[in-house]
Amino acid sequence: MPKVLISDQMSPKAAEIFRARGIEVDEITGLTKDELIKIIGHYDGLAVRSATKATKDVIAAATNLKVIGRAGIGVDNVDIPSASGAGIVVMNTPFGNSITTAEHAIALMFALARQLPEADASTQAGKWEKNRFMGVELTAKTLGLIGAGNIGSIVADRALGLKMKVIAFDPFLTPERAEIMGVTKVSLDELLAQADFITLHTPLTDSTRNILSAENLAKTKPGVRIINCARGGLIDEAALKAGLDSGHIGGAALDVFVEEPAKASPLFNTPNFISTPHLGASTDEAQVNVAIQVAEQMSDFLLTGGVTNALNVPSLSAEEAPRLRPYMQLAERLGSLVGQLVTEGVKGVTVEVEGAAAQLNIKPITAAVLAGLMRTHSDTVNMVNAPYLAREREIEIAEVRHDRETDYHTLVRVTVKTPDGDRTVAGTLFGMTKPRLTEIFGITVEADLSGRMLYIVNEDKPGFIGRLGGALGEAGVNIGTFHLGRRNTGSEAILLLSVDDTIPDPLLASICRLPGVKTVKALTFA
Secondary structure, rough: OOOOEEEOOOHHHHHHHHHHOOOOOOOOOOOOOOHHHHHHHOOOOOEEEOOOEEOOOHHHOOOOOOEEOOOOOOOOOOHHHHHOOOOOOOOOOOOHHHHHHHHHHHHHHHHHHHOHHHHHHHHHOOOOOOOOOOOOOHHHOOOEEEEOOOOHHHHHHHHHOOOOEEEOOOOOOOOHHHHHHHOEOOOOHHHHHOOEEEEOOOOOOOOOOEOOOOHHHHOOOOOOEEEEOOOOOOEEEHHHHHHHHHHHHHEEEEEOOOOOOOOOOOOOOOOEEEEEEEEOOOOOOHHHHHHHHHHHHHHHHHOOOOOOHHHHOOOOOOHHHHHHHHEEEEEEHHHHHHHHOOOOOOOEEEEEEEEEHHHHHHHHHHHHHHHHOOOOOOOOOOOHHHHHHHHHHOEEEEEEEEEOOOOOOOOEEEEEEOEEEEEEEEEEOOOOOOOEEEEEEEEEEOOOOEEEEEEEEEOOOHHHHHHHHHHHHHHOOOEEEEEEOOOOOOEEEEEEEEEOOOOHHHHHHHHHHHOOOOEEEEEEOO
């Protein structure tokens, strides 16, 4: 039974779902780093919000951990490279609090437009400063979105309902998607110059850090009002303070800060500035939604292999997983075969799919190939860290789908690029469930790939099979299956046979000395 640790405060729904799915769960919150390191090795899954820090040291101690689930969007508290290197899937729940965060941005936009916090404080202080608080309408104003993904698109929809004009800067926004959303795609400079309100909905990356820098804030329309419910660090806070003080910026509302918790900030008590303590996801509905989603996603992965909203491995839905599992097994064995036979440095890997395989999600198939290939060098490699390790070794990866007739109903072909040339293996599924080799290094051969096997390249001449059988028989090695292929009559032949026992090195050496033998290699498949 898989075991999960919930280490942050989370809706009880999460634990209920884990237990209902047959997963053992412990809820232990408020752990120090040392306390977490002491117990994390007992768990297959770790469910967190933002308090728990899954650092490099924690991941190093997590010897059984398979998945980290973040109930929320940001994963700043998870060392993703370390998790990837350890073969741990990292998931988040990007949609569970999308509406809540979008609504908070809209609420802050209203608050800025009508100076609501200051008007409230003034009124409750016994002042009746009706003429002091002159607001602006949102109708017909231009809203500039920096980031038009899931949350940004919801904000756009709400803003259009308020009869605002919406423009968006997002490098990944296509013209077709912009048209569907009802927004105008613009450059960043165009957005800065045109927007009456700017709201940010982008992750914090090297390219987005300080995207509203002092230089860019100076390009904004005088009187612009700025809202950030995304991530601290997207705005140069000192430059924002200067813009508010000068009056160039008409108002700003921040739910996020560079340093959190923000107990002190030069922005505090600045006129026309509103702040909230990272409340974007803080509604009862959102807390329940992200808890349910993270528990369901982690359960799917631990029980069926389904991967949803992962940040370091291709997605594979729980529905896809059973259908893809035989293909992934085939792909892993093809990768393992070529990995055990190719001793030269691998420079590139190409994965081709034909027939029924061409209609499937190819990413998990490729990851399985890489896992099989690289597991020959380390027994800790899996589908999560294999692509990461391949990139680390600068191995080029290519994927090709073929929409063409083939001799087989479905086919997966793996080509490895080496300094001595390309090496190709291919396989199919018998009955759509059983992996079967169909080609090895240009020679047609049908064979199972399982258990202990012996790979031999020899001259295609009479008498060889008898000599080989005699050598194995004298050594007491029983042959399970026997598969033979050749290029042409009398040329080079390949022999793959399964054996019941491990073949000792002295026996391999004696087989190598048999007349006509070119290569001998003992193979092992899980």
